[in-house]
Amino acid sequence: MRVIKVEKNEWEETNSNEQGPESRISVTSYTPVYEYTVNGQQYEYHTRLGTSTDQYPIGKECPGYYNPKNPADVTETLKEITGGGSHFLSLLFFGIGVLAILFALIRVWAVITLI
Structure with missing residues (x-):
């Protein structure tokens, strides 16, 4: 993917402060x-990921990941596609749990056969 332009977004937010009155702050992204x-086929992608400083030079090449069945479905991070690794951790802990149960069953079976 190549940066073709940078959109500047400005808005105001309320900054609530427990020690004092609320204040309005100006935010730029x-x-x-x-x-x-x-x-x-050429595609255009408007990202949801922004920063507080303009750090995207026009023409900069960046990695992008698209769905081969729908090339318009694109993201610039694998985290959005893989779920941030949470599936890996879930499978890892599931596997550890299964091994712990099997180990416990083997120990119980060994004790039962001795009785």
Whole structure:
């Protein structure tokens, strides 16, 4: 993917403070717009990931990950696709649990056969 422009978004938020009165703060966010090509078809991607500083030079190449069945479905992070590794941890702990249960059953079976 290649950065083709940067959108500047500005809004105001209420900053609540427990020690004093509420205040209004001005917030600015910069989000890049990417362009990429799949099988000769050109796509544009407006990211949801922004920063408080304009750090996206026009023309910068960035990795992107798209759905081969739907190239318009794209993200710039694998975390969005994989769920941030949470599936791996779930499987790891499930496997450890299964092994613990099997070990306990083997120990119980060994004790029962001795009686």
